[in-house]
Amino acid sequence: MKKMAIIGSGLSGLTLAHLLKKRFEITLFEKARGTGGRLATRRAAPYSFDHGAQYFTARTNPFQKFIEPLIDSGLIQPWTARYVKFEGSQIIERADWAMDEPRYVGVPSMNSIAKYLAQDLDIRANTKISSLNQIDKWQLTDEQGLSYDNFDSVISTVPAPQALELLPENFEHYQSIEEIEMTGCFSLMLGFSDDLCLEFDAAHITHSDISWIAVNSNKPGRGNLFTLMVHSSEAYAKENRNVDRQKIIDHLCHQTSHILGHDISHADLKTVHSWRYANNANRDAHPPFADHELRLSACGDWCQGGRVEGAFTSALNLAKALETRGD
Numbered sequence: 007m008k009k010m011a012i013i014g015s016g017l018s019g020l021t022l023a024h025l026l027k028k029r030f031e032i033t034l035f036e037k038a039r040g041t042g043g044r045l046a047t048r049r050a051a052p053y054s055f056d057h058g059a060q061y062f063t064a065r066t067n068p069f070q071k072f073i074e075p076l077i078d079s080g081l082i083q084p085w086t087a088r089y090v091k092f093e094g095s096q097i098i099e100r101a102d103w104a105m106d107e108p109r110y111v112g113v114p115s116m117n118s119i120a121k122y123l124a125q126d127l128d129i130r131a132n133t134k135i136s137s138l139n140q141i142d143k144w145q146l147t148d149e150q151g152l153s154y155d156n157f158d159s160v161i162s163t164v165p166a167p168q169a170l171e172l173l174p175e176n177f178e179h180y181q182s183i184e185e186i187e188m189t190g191c192f193s194l195m196l197g198f199s200d201d202l203c204l205e206f207d208a209a210h211i212t213h214s215d216i217s218w219i220a221v222n223s224n225k226p227g228r229g230n231l232f233t234l235m236v237h238s239s240e241a242y243a244k245e246n247r248n249v250d251r252q253k254i255i256d257h258l259c260h261q262t263s264h265i266l267g268h269d270i271s272h273a274d275l276k277t278v279h280s281w282r283y284a285n286n287a288n289r290d291a292h293p294p295f296a297d298h299e300l301r302l303s304a305c306g307d308w309c310q311g312g313r314v315e316g317a318f319t320s321a322l323n324l325a326k327a328l329e330t331r332g333d
């Protein structure tokens with residue numbers, strides 16, 4: 007069987023591994039300790055937060071089929087949130103997601119999905135790939151200088167700007183990937199010993215440095231401790247990327263209190279995560295970025311306009327392209 011290396015074990019990498027495992031001997035390389043990438047969960051005892059993807063929709067038939075076993079086993083459940091939209095601190099819209107298209111979450115945490123998909127795969131965690139070399143076969147080198155040899159083909163599933171650091175400039179689609187812009191985000195995590203009794207579970211916010219507030223603990227299976235997940239706007243994240251983290255926490259807490267009309271500064275836990283590449287700046291869908299001559303490909307949510315379902319679709323499209331060419 008031919009050997010394939012997949013860089014990254016987010017949903018794109020895990021999906022590819024499942025779709026291609028019968029045809030290739032696959033090794034995944036993951037820079038983090040665990041799998042899942044932006045399908046992420048942060049544990050800060052006694053609290054736990056989904057600090058990456060908040061929920062996802064399943065609008066295409068192949069993705070619905072793919073998640074069916076996870077829904078059947080209860081690992082994915084709909085989040086029947088009470089939804090509101092704020093303009094500044096004014097609620098301008100309300101909806102009940104129990105009556106709308108399903109918004110899914112992993113249970114008991116977002117990264118339960120990745121943990122399930124990672125079973126039985128060969129994943130090298132804590133291994134950040136820093137370069138690729140092709141001398142007949144592909145050789146990958148990690149940041150410690152260790153090499154992994156003899157791969158017939160390689161797929162990168164890391165965010166577009168990070169893929170450009172790995173792919174050679176003669177990669178057929180290098181210039182198309184250079185045009186893809188990804189935006190950052192701060193995720194503020196707040197844990198409380200009391201219930202704030204908010205009138206919503208999920209909120210989008212416009213005209214603010216905050217773009218999203220969720221009662222994380224009101225998602226299914228999260229336990230009883232009240233937690234809030236707050237996302238900054240993309241513009242705020244861009245302007246404040248290098249600012250001291252405590253200042254970011256203080257500002258986002260202040261803005262959240264203003265929106266809620268409720269002082270949240272008494273939270274028992276306040277911590278922030280900075281996502282350098284959280285989402286796509288636009289929603290364009292691209293054909294699979296496969297260079298059949300080099301036996302090198304790139305995919306990820308950013309090939310399909312971002313989002314969880316985009317990550318799956320990009321992996322599916324690439325797997326089909328490799329199959330069509332008989333790679």
Ligand SMILES: Cc1cc2nc3c(=O)[nH]c(=O)nc-3n(C[C@H](O)[C@H](O)[C@H](O)COP(=O)(O)OP(=O)(O)OC[C@H]3O[C@@H](n4cnc5c(N)ncnc54)[C@H](O)[C@@H]3O)c2cc1C
Nearest residue numbers: 014016017018037043044058059060061135284307313314
């Ligand atoms: C704050 C935030 C909120 C979001 N909200 C939503 C939402 O509500 N709904 C939705 O649908 N989507 C949301 N998303 C987007 C969603 O999380 C992503 O679209 C999806 O998880 C991307 O999956 P992926 O596999 O393409 O990429 P990733 O999950 O980024 O996977 C790439 C993997 O590659 C690894 N990696 C990177 N470089 C290297 C290297 N050099 N060597 C080895 N490994 C490497 C990373 O550690 C990571 O595990 C959100 C994302 C963020 C950050």
